[in-house]
Amino acid sequence: MAVQTANVPPAEPVVKKESKLASVAKFREIGLLIFIILLAIGVQIRNSSFLTVENVMDMATNTAILSILAVGMMLVLVTRGIDLSIGATLALSGMLVAQIVSINSGFSPVLAVITGIGIGIFCGLIIGGLVSWLGVLPIIATLAMMNIYRGFTYMVSDGKWISSYQMSESFVGIATSSILGINTLILIAIFIYIAAYYFISHTRTGRHIYAVGSNPESAKVTGINEKKILMLVYTLMGGLSGLCGVLWVSKFASAQGDTASGFELSVIAACILGGVSIAGGSGKLSGVILGAVLIGILNNALPLMNVSPFWQKGVEGTIILVAVLLNVAVKRGVERNHLLRRRI
Amino acid sequence: MAQKNIQPYMQRTLSADRPFSTRQFFFQWEWLLAAILIGVIALNTSLSPYFLNINSLRDATMVFLDKAFIVFPMAFIMIMRDIDISVGSTVALSSVVMATVYNSLGASMEMAVVTCLLVGAICGLVNGLLIVKFKELSAVIITLATMILYRGIAYIILEDQASGNFPEWFGFFGWGYIYGIPFILILFVIVAFLFGLLLHKTTFGRHIYAIGHNDVASKFSGVNVDRVKVIVFTLAGLMSAVTAVFLASRMGSTRPNIASMYELDVIAMAALGGISTAGGKGRLIGTVIAILIVGYLQYGLGLINIPSQTLLIVVGALLLFAVIVPKLNLSRFKK
Numbered sequence: 001m002a003v004q005t006a007n008v009p010p011a012e013p014v015v016k017k018e019s020k021l022a023s024v025a026k027f028r029e030i031g032l033l034i035f036i037i038l039l040a041i042g043v044q045i046r047n048s049s050f051l052t053v054e055n056v057m058d059m060a061t062n063t064a065i066l067s068i069l070a071v072g073m074m075l076v077l078v079t080r081g082i083d084l085s086i087g088a089t090l091a092l093s094g095m096l097v098a099q100i101v102s103i104n105s106g107f108s109p110v111l112a113v114i115t116g117i118g119i120g121i122f123c124g125l126i127i128g129g130l131v132s133w134l135g136v137l138p139i140i141a142t143l144a145m146m147n148i149y150r151g152f153t154y155m156v157s158d159g160k161w162i163s164s165y166q167m168s169e170s171f172v173g174i175a176t177s178s179i180l181g182i183n184t185l186i187l188i189a190i191f192i193y194i195a196a197y198y199f200i201s202h203t204r205t206g207r208h209i210y211a212v213g214s215n216p217e218s219a220k221v222t223g224i225n226e227k228k229i230l231m232l233v234y235t236l237m238g239g240l241s242g243l244c245g246v247l248w249v250s251k252f253a254s255a256q257g258d259t260a261s262g263f264e265l266s267v268i269a270a271c272i273l274g275g276v277s278i279a280g281g282s283g284k285l286s287g288v289i290l291g292a293v294l295i296g297i298l299n300n301a302l303p304l305m306n307v308s309p310f311w312q313k314g315v316e317g318t319i320i321l322v323a324v325l326l327n328v329a330v331k332r333g334v335e336r337n338h339l340l341r342r343r344i
Numbered sequence: 345m346a347q348k349n350i351q352p353y354m355q356r357t358l359s360a361d362r363p364f365s366t367r368q369f370f371f372q373w374e375w376l377l378a379a380i381l382i383g384v385i386a387l388n389t390s391l392s393p394y395f396l397n398i399n400s401l402r403d404a405t406m407v408f409l410d411k412a413f414i415v416f417p418m419a420f421i422m423i424m425r426d427i428d429i430s431v432g433s434t435v436a437l438s439s440v441v442m443a444t445v446y447n448s449l450g451a452s453m454e455m456a457v458v459t460c461l462l463v464g465a466i467c468g469l470v471n472g473l474l475i476v477k478f479k480e481l482s483a484v485i486i487t488l489a490t491m492i493l494y495r496g497i498a499y500i501i502l503e504d505q506a507s508g509n510f511p512e513w514f515g516f517f518g519w520g521y522i523y524g525i526p527f528i529l530i531l532f533v534i535v536a537f538l539f540g541l542l543l544h545k546t547t548f549g550r551h552i553y554a555i556g557h558n559d560v561a562s563k564f565s566g567v568n569v570d571r572v573k574v575i576v577f578t579l580a581g582l583m584s585a586v587t588a589v590f591l592a593s594r595m596g597s598t599r600p601n602i603a604s605m606y607e608l609d610v611i612a613m614a615a616l617g618g619i620s621t622a623g624g625k626g627r628l629i630g631t632v633i634a635i636l637i638v639g640y641l642q643y644g645l646g647l648i649n650i651p652s653q654t655l656l657i658v659v660g661a662l663l664l665f666a667v668i669v670p671k672l673n674l675s676r677f678k679k
Contacts, residue, residue, distance in 0.1 A: 082484060130664070130668075134668055134671055135671060136621075136664070136667050136668065136671075137621050137667075139427060139429075139484050140611070140615065140621055140663065140667055141664070141667075143429075143607075143608055143611065143660075143663070144608075144612075144660040144661070144663040144664045144667075145660065145664075146608075146660070147605070147608055147656040147657065147659060147660035147663075148656070148657050148660040148661060148664075150653070150656050151653055151654050151655070151656035151657030151658075151660065152657065154651065154653035154654065154656075155653070155654055155657075159651065159653075257653065265488070265491075265492055268488065269492070272485070278481065278482060278484070278485045279480065279481075279482070308500075308503065310499040310500055310503045310504065310600075311496075311499075311500055312496070313492055313493075313495055313496030313499055314493065314496030314497050314499065314500045315496070316492055316496065317489060317490070317491075317492035317493030317494075317495075317496045318493060318496075320488075320489045320492060320493075321474075321486075321489040321490065321493060324478075324481060324485060324486070324489060325474075325478060325481075328478050328480050328481060331480065332480075
């Protein structure tokens, strides 16, 4: 019920009486934006090097991979699923591509990116098949595949790292070069956000994803092939993870067995902070991008504020928990208002 | 949807009225598990000549039984159609607190162990209360958040250091024998027995099944769903702390990154033991066999120097096997 309200903003009738909590729901993104601005000002007061062009660009570059993955994760969450395997998929595709590059130094960067995406799509297809055709719970399926992919990564790497001297200049250039002074990672992220915006809001399949998420049964009755949609969503997630695998390895110029382990939690956190509902059916790109920015600021600001890096996880966990619980409180307010309106 | 949930329950009540059928008796998940266990032991014996002797089989239990304590409450949780992925972090947090209380606050080791159990129970209690108070949120997302949070607190307390220097008697938990039987094995049998009684012979256990089948209906039938859930999640926290004690004792020290990915092993063991992820189904005897299967498989593959990372694949594959096989339509053989 409340799911649709968050989803179809323009069609919603004007609400006359609202509780204070519920009014937050309408301006959720604005609230998040204000929080981010306040946080930025706070950090800036503590350390004046925070809001320099250099640092902001740095931050954007470091957040780019997270924000790309958050797009895919949003789609998965919208269909009431979850994907814990993306860190492992990322590592596997990064490791395989790095090995290809280390053997064949003339491998073109474009081909490397395509190979990475292909590996990711393959990984995603398996998960999609498990979830849609075999009906395995997403959390169980992705928990299992996470370990299988991670294990494969260790197996193909034989426990060794692939470091920068084994990689060609052009490969490292994928993520470190810049066009018009803007890092390619940021450009790729912007491109993906534009493509995702078009896909989600202006294509039939994109709307079907939300339909399946808000109400699987009625989606089925409407004639939407739920299995196909689930398959598509996990495959997209896999493809994005594969892409990010190549970007990650190229950016850090090293591929290891434990690359990006635990990264899926940050990605899910960004989505939740951005207002994507775990119960499915609702989530906006604008929210997700703000969630990713918030996580990025936290990662960047804590060291600048001389907070020990070991606090990072604790702070992240607290913020996620508070955000999730606040979300529920807001939703309850919205629902109470709806009931009130009906009574009048 | 509703039909799917009701069907296994109806089958069970019907089978209770029916006369004893040999075919039905042998057509049970537990027999398949027993066969797999024998297969694992046979495989290990053929791989390593050192595997099949009583000392080796006995001492192997000291290595893998520590996480087995969490499997029982996890089975309860999965029967209730929930999941708890914060157990690994609870293990880390409670063991880190134990080491800190002993080393930095100068408390006695007994006090430290009690604190450890208390911290674990509180972690579980917090999970349970949040899940009950915020019903809109699934247990997945709440335990995901507390998973990050608990591990984060452990990192805040101990940063990246290890903490140990436990007194000598503390090693008894991990390495001690009573009449030639490992202490952990004895405690495991007792705990398994108690949890089995709780699940299969008490009203509380019936309530857990009822909630798994249909929590709304059980609420209207007078089951205090919230109380049952809070108790079970607290038990999961407590058993995680028990695991923490044994793990710290066996390793002689603790650090914030211990027990990472324990949740996978634990969930895999429970699912392999026949606990359905759709809720309402499963018996504890299966999980006991599943614990032995996973444990001996890991131990045996460790003996022939297969790196522990490769074992991830094995556990992941076992988990998939356990959730996919029951979905295949075997009912036509079941007549």
